Amino acid sequence: MGMTPRRYIQFLFIATLIAANGALQCRTPRRSFQESRTCAYTHSRLDTSISSSLANHEHDTEGNVQVFLRFSPLIGGPPIPLHVEVILAEDAGKHKDNIESKEEGSTIYIRKTNNLASMTFLNTYRQLHRLDFLPQNPTDPSTVIRLASFQSVTGKLRHRTYSKNITAPSDAKQDGRGITVLLPVGSIASEKKNGVTSSNVISTALEFTNSRRDNVYDDLRIILGKNCLSFAVDLLLELNNVYGIKRVGSWNKVDFGE
Numbered sequence: 723m724g725m726t727p728r729r730y731i732q733f734l735f736i737a738t739l740i741a742a743n744g745a746l747q748c749r750t751p752r753r754s755f756q757e758s759r760t761c762a763y764t765h766s767r768l769d770t771s772i773s774s775s776l777a778n779h780e781h782d783t784e785g786n787v788q789v790f791l792r793f794s795p796l797i798g799g800p801p802i803p804l805h806v807e808v809i810l811a812e813d814a815g816k817h818k819d820n821i822e823s824k825e826e827g828s829t830i831y832i833r834k835t836n837n838l839a840s841m842t843f844l845n846t847y848r849q850l851h852r853l854d855f856l857p858q859n860p861t862d863p864s865t866v867i868r869l870a871s872f873q874s875v876t877g878k879l880r881h882r883t884y885s886k887n888i889t890a891p892s893d894a895k896q897d898g899r900g901i902t903v904l905l906p907v908g909s910i911a912s913e914k915k916n917g918v919t920s921s922n923v924i925s926t927a928l929e930f931t932n933s934r935r936d937n938v939y940d941d942l943r944i945i946l947g948k949n950c951l952s953f954a955v956d957l958l959l960e961l962n963n964v965y966g967i968k969r970v971g972s973w974n975k976v977d978f979g980e
Contacts, residue, residue, distance in 0.1 A: 785812055785813030785848065785912060785920055786813045786909045786910060786911050786912055786920070787810050787811065787812055787813070787909065787910040787912075787920050787923045787924070788810070788811040788813065788847070788906070788908075788909050789808070789809075789810060789811075789906075789907040789908050789909060789910065789958070789961070789967055790808070790809040790810075790811065790904055790905060790906055790907060791806055791807070791808060791809070791904075791905045791907055791954060792806070792807050792808075792809050792838070792852070792902065792903070792904050792905070793805065793806050793902060793903040793904075793905070794807070794836050794900070794902040794903075795836055795899065795900035795901070795902075796860070797856065797857075797860035797861060798860055798861040798866065799866075800900070801836075801899050801900025801901065802900060802901060803900065803901050803902055803903050805854070805856065805950050806854070806950050806951050806954045807852050807853060807854035807950070807954065808852070808853045808854070808927075808954050808957050808958065809850060809851065809852050809853075809904075810850070810851040810853070810923065810924060810927060811844065811847040811849070811850050811851075812847060812848045812849040812850075812851075812920045812924070813847060813848065813920070828906070828970060828971075828972060828973055828974050828975055829906070829973070829974075829975040829976070829977050830903060830904070830905055830906075830973050830975070830976050830977070831903065831904040831977045831979070832901065832902070832903050832904075832976060832977065832978050832979070833901070833902045833903075833904075833978075833979050833980065834901060834978075834979070834980055835899065835900070835902070835980060836899055836900050836901075836902050837902070838852075838902075840979060840980060841904055848885070849883060849884065849885050850883065850884045851881065851882075851883050851924055851927065852880075852881070852882040852883070852884075853879070853880070853881050853927060853928075853931055853953075853957060854879075854880050854950055854953065854954070855877055855878070855879050855880070855939055855942065855948065855949065855950045855952075855953035855954075856877065856878060856880060856942070856950060857869070857875045857876065857877055857878070857942055858875070858876040858877060858878045859875075859876075869942075869943075869944050872943070872944060872945060872946075873943070874941040874942060874943040874947055875941065875942055875943075876940070876941060876942070877939055877940065877941055877942030877948070879931050879932075879934070879935055879939055879953070881928060881931065905973070906970050906973070907958065907967065907969060907970065908967040908968050908969035908970050909967070909968050910923050910961060910965045910966070910967055910968070911965075911968065918965065923961065923965060926960070926961065926964055926965075927957060927960075927961060930956075930957060930960045931957070939953060
């Protein structure tokens with residue numbers, strides 16, 4: 723008996739969800755925001771070919787940061803969602819409730835094409851940040867051969883950002899082909915009394931990424947090494963340790979679309 727699309731997706735992502743959930747369950751004590759700033763580094767070699775400097779963005783609101791995982795096909799690979807990235811969405815104060823109480827907070831979004839712009843509800847967020855880890859030259863035949871033979875290749879950490887309208891940037895429309903899945907993870911609350919804003923959360927994510935560009939995440943390997951999944955889990959763990967991610971209680975709806 724063949725699997726239904728829903729059963730197939732559940733089977734495909736069960737290992738990933740267990741890994742992500744395990745990261746958020748980690749008992750590592752949460753660091754204060756001040757401690758995280760002290761431990762953070764800044765590095766100029768993060769791939770920002772699509773994004774602009776964080777210093778050029780205005781963060782003048784106290785909205786929460788919603789956390790998503792997005793699964794998509796590997797660049798140049800088969801049209802199945804094997805690559806994972808972290809998406810941080812800044813609320814700008816428009817969504818007063820936690821992500822758990824919103825429809826998108828309990829919904830897994832599945833699209834037949836690799837097109838972020840098809841997730842139209844993301845336009846309600848003031849700004850999106852996409853962070854992932856991928857090969858330096860993903861379409862190079864030698865990269866495919868080395869990865870297929872379980873060897874390492876040079877990797878790069880990537881940050882892409884969109885303001886207000888994700889349908890405007892061309893790369894949001896033309897990521898590639900194949901099935902994509904958007905999975906809500908939870909939210910990070912802004913707390914005025916503790917001086918935590920969405921700007922702080924995004925800064926922590928970028929500083930965590932920058933500080934690992936030349937050592938931890940210099941090479942990519944499918945197994946027995948760092949890859950897109952390990953980066954996503956590491957980043958979620960860091961954000962959870964510093965701020966605490968209030969996780970979605972359950973996913974009770976699947977939204978299929980073009």
